[in-house]
Amino acid sequence: MTTPNGHGDRQHPYETLDRASRALAARLIGGSSPTAAAAAWADWAIHLARAPGRQLELAEHGMRTAWKLATYTATGGQGDAPFAPRPGDNRFDHPGWDMPPFSLWKQGFLASQDWWDRAAEPARGTSRHNADRVAFMARQTLDLVSPSNWVPTNPEILQKTVKAGGANLVRGATRFAEDAAALLSGETPVLHGDYEVGRNLACTPGEVVYRNDLFELIQYAPTTDKVHPEPVLIVPAWIMKYYILDLSPENSLIRYLVGQGFTVFAMSWVNPTAAHRDVSLDDYRRLGVMAAIDAVSRIVPGPRIHACGYCLGGTILAIAAATMAREVDDRLASITLLAAQTDFTEAGELMLFLDESQVAFLEDMMWDQGYLDQNQMAGAFRALRAEELIWSRSVRRYLLGEDEPQFDISVWNADATRMPARMHAQYLRALFMENRLTAGRFAVDGRVIALKDIEAPMFVLGTEKDHIAPWQSVYKATLFTENELTFVLTRGGHNGGILSEPGHKGRHYRIGHRTRDKSYMDPKTWFQHHPPQEGSWWPEWAAWLASKSGAADVPSPAMGAPEAGLPPLGPAPGMYVFQK
Template identity: 75%
Template sequence: MTAPNGHPKHDHPYETADRAGRAMLARMTSGSSLNAAAAAWADWASHLARAPGRQMELAERAMRNGAKLAVHATGLTRDDPPFRPRAEDHRFSHPGWSTPPFSLWQQAFLAAQDWWDAAAEPARGTDPHNSDRVAFMARQMLDVLSPSNMPLTNPEVLQETARTGGGNLMQGMRHLAEDIRVQATGTPAAAAGGFAVGRDLAVTEGQVVFRNELFELIQYAPRTEKVHPEPVLIVPAWIMKYYILDLSPENSLIAYLVEQGFTVFAMSWVNPSADYRDVSLDDYRRDGVMAALDAVGKVMPGQKIHACGYCLGGTILSIAAATMARDGDDRLGSITLLAAQTDFTEAGELMLFLDESQVAFLEDMMWDQGYLAQEQMAGAFRALRDEDLVWTRAVSRYLMGKEDEAFDITVWNADATRMPAKMHSDYLRALFLDNRLTSGRFAVEGQVIALKDIRAPMFVIGTEKDHIAPWHSVYKVALFTQNELTFVLTKGGHNGGILSEPGHKGRHYRIGCRTPETRYTDPDSWYARHPATEGSWWPEWARWLADKTGPAEAAPPAMGAPDAGLPPLCPAPGTYVLMK
């Protein structure tokens, strides 16, 4: 029942029955493998059971934490509370948490959190991945029990209830009923603040000039009399809609580039249905990135193309660029990677969800559905930051009775896309599990590719607080390439650090350039050697691109290339971005 490549034979009736059962279970657990969770707990517990010294250490910590709580409960000491929330934990910021009995409940929760943080540290011999997963699951369980989640133990909720005479709870019940209705019926929730794509978001003027089954290509209208001679092509991640880079007019990276005199093209990926189940990762390279390069080349023939990839869009762009370098295709003038990983050995907290058991479980679910649904993928991202994205929102919406705040990025964040079964399986296995791209084992069309073959200069962005693509991991592209490479580390997270328009308060960045003959510098040493500069990194990128593309002295190109079979098809943002 197993094929030579290790994957199950899907046509065997017994295996089909097993996969159908696992797919049903996967729907019930939102794609989380119970086997993977159980294995992590078993590994952690079995090694702890054989470590009496470690057990005594944890018992001592529990007694010490209990003693600190007892002293704090007496109120006889003027010392600061013994336990403090993490810097990023804002659940206990209300002044009421400093007064009894709320302070005791808060301190008891933080004491338990402190103990579990220590308990989840791996005993000798424990798989570190399992220890990390246990720590994550323990944190998830503790977060459910946080006193901030209960109306009778949250001083802020009690204060609001007294102020409104219970109106906040009544409004919260209406919010809960609405959310249950949306979840049960599958009806999309109304966009917060009335934001609409094409009216408030993704409004930079342009035309769709090419369309195939995987993407639409948007060419943006010029805003300057003269433009740089060479175009910019943006390759977004296929897991979210492209307009993260064209949100509101004031923070649109695409609009900013156009205003600097660049001719910009952007890919808008299709939202695939079950009919796309057999579309592969290489299809996204060939019929996606390469087809876009071909189309841009027809609109602006004879010009180098400056490609920019965001998140997984940067990963597939790197694969395409390495393949082009192997095959002698020199159309790329430069490559920009925005929070994009090429090596996945330190791929951040997402790796907590990935091992053979988990990937096989997801594959069975996708085998049944034909794709990974938006809500199934979004659940993993929410779990990484459940304090903010789950529990803080629930308290605000259901206990405080507040409406969700209207932000353009929250609307985009809820506008995810599905992912074809085969493509999703391909990149989970080839990149996250096997890390083939930087280990010399990633083959395209039967031949292995290597990032070190890329000669086009690179501009790489990492963000300081990225949970999806940690900047140390993004920086690793410097270890596997030998070209000119400019690396920028900017303040913010995976999305907020990229949306760092000029004038954005509190932003800073670090920048450094490596030439081909420069020796490798590890990320922490690089950080120490490059001081922070206040402001946005966008102007740095614009100057770098201007240097690579030539002075803005050319007349803007026509929209599309009707003579080459690429007439304008419809105005931006096109039709694929509107697909639900």
């Protein structure tokens, strides 16, 4: 066996000291490699230093920016503002930002933001990855010093403070102390609200019918007199709790499928601890997906299975399906991939956090802990949308003293999970960094697998505003497969686009079908040739599943299969979903 650093199994005492030192540093700074950050800045700065034309361009842009700002200031902030916030940036929505001096501070910030957007564009020879990372770090720094974050420079905070007699700041200080105490103690702040797992979240009736050290399998109770003979198995990501697909009853995808006459099974992954440090990526395939398929086949013997994977669950499902195809295992009737990537060459903004230095830093931290902590994982996602998820939230909670509105998805979002050390390192290296799956270098049991071997029809869905799995990346499943495939692009982001129940206002989707005889169509061309359709994509998927199934005229199967050693073990949502 060879370790990522190429030294094999040998662990020299000095190397152990090095890893322990790096692990301590990683814990102190939240797992972000300072070497990776320094290398990005150095690459950008060195190439800029030897590009006099680029320097003159930035100087000229800076002078034009300064002139616009000076002209606006000279008029006392009257007239059209020269700079506007980015789309989706709501920090300056309060009408007080249009009045001096707040309008001038706002324009000064936006002018700096505009210049850095231009400055971070790579000079010739600069690595695009490093330039993107510099742009990201510049945005993070500017967001820190935004006038919207400080009491004296934010008109909304000042107005609220005067009106409340400072009570908002007192409430905010109390909340800040509570959150800081929870952070220092390693606890997750308790969300107080009307949502509770098992009561009005993850509340679709069912039974746990299988359990091992890695997951629980839930079988959901039927709500129709007759069902389709083919069951549906849902493979969620283990980077999140499964009930994103079974939130409130009105937007539960699982409940919807049950109501359409399908027998639905869903996996609920364990929340790993240090005891799971050596669980591998292949264990998630073998002891996870394949064990679930085996259990469903014993409970509903005979019919083939519709398998659906969401996010990382879709990636491991694709790996399992390709392996089954290689082994001539035809138990899958169809494969659905929801916001799931199989090719990682354009894997979105998460790539900002990944290079050899960063992954090695994370590996040393996980080597010490045995896992990647949920707060360390969640921090990376929050940083991608810092103005909304960090700074705007902090302003509302600590300075405006406002109670945060509770939604089912926000409760789920705070219910994070850990990642086993070995699995996460393998996932980052084999898929994100080396893209082995579509490069023909991903081996299972010592033999390479290929997505093009999959013959079961596929339903692949991307979301328009996905910053975790960009739809163009998800779409690449069409490039590396040759089977019948339906691709859907829906409005929304990585999670919100999936929660698109019928009747949800403002929803639309695009849908296209590829048969075996059709040539590849690039994402831009596909988008142009498939106009949007109003409504939810859920009925399209249900109809597609029904078209691949027998008629819904068979009695629903019993819960579990005691005669096959799979008796019901307890009511849904099971035990693993409650693990902290």
